[in-house]
Amino acid sequence: MPELPEVETVRRGLQPFMEGAKILHAEARRKDLRFPFQKDFVARLTGQIVTGLGRRAKYLMADLASGDVLLMHLGMSGSFRVQKDATATPGEFHHPRSKDIAHDHVLFRMSSGADIVFNDPRRFGYMKVIARDAIESEPLLKGLGPEPLGNAFDAAMLAHACAGKSTTLKAALLDQRVVAGLGNIYVCEALYRAHLSPRRQASTLANRKGELTDYARRLVDAIHDVLNLAIKAGGSSLRDHRQTNGDLGYFQHSFQVYDREGERCVTPGCSGVIRRFTQNGRSTFWCPKCQK
DNA sequence: CGGCATACCTGCAAGC
DNA sequence: TGCTTGCAGGTATGCC
Numbered sequence: 001m002p003e004l005p006e007v008e009t010v011r012r013g014l015q016p017f018m019e020g021a022k023i024l025h026a027e028a029r030r031k032d033l034r035f036p037f038q039k040d041f042v043a044r045l046t047g048q049i050v051t052g053l054g055r056r057a058k059y060l061m062a063d064l065a066s067g068d069v070l071l072m073h074l075g076m077s078g079s080f081r082v083q084k085d086a087t088a089t090p091g092e093f094h095h096p097r098s099k100d101i102a103h104d105h106v107l108f109r110m111s112s113g114a115d116i117v118f119n120d121p122r123r124f125g126y127m128k129v130i131a132r133d134a135i136e137s138e139p140l141l142k143g144l145g146p147e148p149l150g151n152a153f154d155a156a157m158l159a160h161a162c163a164g165k166s167t168t169l170k171a172a173l174l175d176q177r178v179v180a181g182l183g184n185i186y187v188c189e190a191l192y193r194a195h196l197s198p199r200r201q202a203s204t205l206a207n208r209k210g211e212l213t214d215y216a217r218r219l220v221d222a223i224h225d226v227l228n229l230a231i232k233a234g235g236s237s238l239r240d241h242r243q244t245n246g247d248l249g250y251f252q253h254s255f256q257v258y259d260r261e262g263e264r265c266v267t268p269g270c271s272g273v274i275r276r277f278t279q280n281g282r283s284t285f286w287c288p289k290c291q292k
Numbered sequence: 293c294g295g296c297a298t299a300c301c302t303g304c305a306a307g308c
Numbered sequence: 309t310g311c312t313t314g315c316a317g318g319t320a321t322g323c324c
Contacts, residue, residue: 003317034300034319058318076318077302103302122301124318140320167295175295176319183317258317280296283315 002058002074004148004181005227005251009234010080011055014116017082018050018062021112029105034075034126044068044129045108057144057180069132071140075124083115144180148223153179155205155220159212162202169219170279172202179223185258186226188285192257193222195267197291198284229254257285265290 002010026045028037038044048064055061062070106118106127118125130138145161146153161178162169172178173187182190191198196215205216230251252259256266257274265272265287272289 006317073318075301076316078318121303122316122318124300124302165294171295185317281298282317 002076002078003183003186004058005186005230005234007058007060007074007181008055008231010074011053011060014060014080014082015053017084017110017112017114017116018053018108020050021110021114022047022049023108024111025107025109027107029107033105033120033123034073035128037127038129041127041129045070050110056141057147057176058183059141063132067132068129069135071128071130071138072118073126073140075120075122075126077122078118078120078125081117081119083117084113143177145175145177146179148179148181149227153220155212155216158220159205159216162205163210165202167202168198168279169196169200169202169205170198170284173223174280174282181227182223184282185255186223186230188258189226189256190219190222192286192291193226194218195290195292197288198279198286200292257287260285 023045024047026042028041031037044066045064048066048068050062051065052063053060054063058073060072060074062072064070100119100121103119103121103123104117105120105123108116110116118127128140135141146157158179162172165172169191170187173182173190174184188198194215196219200215204213205219206212233251233254260274261276263274265274267287267290270287270290272287274285274287276283276285278284
């Protein structure tokens, strides 16, 4: 269920067990996830010290002492869990507490004493080792737009990125080239908070003269707010680091429109009802009354 | 090229 | 209860 806040939450959960630790043992239990593992995947990880664990959009990036970077994407159903009191021996990392070992696809045994297990039932996730020097030319990262919580992302830049587009705001915000890290949920939530219709043309973030409109400012503020709130909620749920996984403490209790079809709009003074419709093959939730 | 549908894979809930 | 159907938060790919 990972969009930017979830990936950031996972990063913070894994960081204490990965940063500064050595990968004593790495294991891929099948030959592919979304893509085949590289032939030298395990070899390039084994024995490496993880010097840092970062995030770009929805990718986790583990820096290795070798100069390589391990890129990890959670897809739709990927999650990590940390087993601090691991009892498995390398080659068999089944654990009594693991209910779903059939989808435990990758293991890192760290010198920190933790086993870090990647589980992904749908296998839309993937991992790839690339050279840090070649990061600029990495196809998976190349087209990514700005980080929504980074300095480069503001109303002017969003309006500029949307200028000339012949699509809706919903589709534009889901486009990782426009802004990188939002998914279906947070796009719905941000548009709702900005009181902007998901059907509004993206190009209306600027006026005819190319000047940015108040819509752009509202939208950027809403994106900032919802992402920061979600990260805060995810972070606080990870106080217990026994487990790092997607199900714990998500922001889902704070969704204002997502998956709330038929419920009353919570915008003060609005008497609308949340509706759902399909846009570019994805569910959009919105309030037709207060989102224009 | 931009915009859109499709495909990938499994699990789950809803409906019959 | 058991079967079928539809749907799911991701994105690479190919088509127009």
